[in-house]
Amino acid sequence: FFFTVNISSPSKKEISAFLKKVSSQEPSLNVVDVDVPLNILCQNDEKLEQVALGREFHISLGRTVPIRVHQIDSVISMLKQKLQIQRQFWIDFNKWEVFLNDDHTRTFLSVEVVQGGLIEITKQIEAVNTIYRLHNLPEFYKDPRPHISLAWAPGDIGHSLKKVVDEEMKCSVGKSFKKSIFSCKFKGIECKVGKKAYAICNMQNF
Numbered sequence: 001f002f003f004t005v006n007i008s009s010p011s012k013k014e015i016s017a018f019l020k021k022v023s024s025q026e027p028s029l030n031v032v033d034v035d036v037p038l039n040i041l042c043q044n045d046e047k048l049e050q051v052a053l054g055r056e057f058h059i060s061l062g063r064t065v066p067i068r069v070h071q072i073d074s075v076i077s078m079l080k081q082k083l084q085i086q087r088q089f090w091i092d093f094n095k096w097e098v099f100l101n102d103d104h105t106r107t108f109l110s111v112e113v114v115q116g117g118l119i120e121i122t123k124q125i126e127a128v129n130t131i132y133r134l135h136n137l138p139e140f141y142k143d144p145r146p147h148i149s150l151a152w153a154p155g156d157i158g159h160s161l162k163k164v165v166d167e168e169m170k171c172s173v174g175k176s177f178k179k180s181i182f183s184c185k186f187k188g189i190e191c192k193v194g195k196k197a198y199a200i201c202n203m204q205n206f
Contacts, residue, residue, distance in 0.1 A: 096111060
């Protein structure tokens with residue numbers, strides 16, 4: 001269960017500049033999903049924006065779990081009931097953060113939602129958790145931290161990457177970096193089961 005996030009063109013330039021600085025000090029970073037070394041893309045601004053930032057990103061609202069065939073209809077119809085009407089809201093990605101996967105084999109450079117949109121997303125995760133519980137499926141992480149990942153590195157380089165990010169953030173404060181790294185509108189929830197995608201909710205405008 002997820003919703004899609006797109007980075008608007010004006011924000012791409014600032015994010016690209018930040019990625020360049022970080023990758024110059026952490027050369028092991030790769031672009032998420034494309035697995036191209038970030039420092040190679042950083043040699044061409046247009047390519048960097050296009051490949052690293054030009055695609056759709058996803059914010060997960062539930063764990064990726066194996067669902068039994070006979071559970072699919074039940075899970076989807078309950079989710080539609082619970083999340084059918086969602087109001088549009090703005091999501092602010094306003095913090096650079098470093099995450100590790102569960103077994104510490106990959107480190108991710110991400111942008112996190114810590115204010116605008118956090119309450120709404122948390123409510124959606126709670127709704128998905130309730131339905132997962134009813135179907136004996138594992139729930140989402142406790143204290144969810146909605147984010148999208150832009151780059152990854154093999155192994156656990158969390159400590160050194162965090163140091164680089166924090167240093168760059170200090171340098172960026174007061175320059176062109178605004179309070180929010182970028183914002184986007186919530187546009188609806190999707191669920192993917194195998195290769196099939198289901199639209200979960202209708203949108204109401206503000």
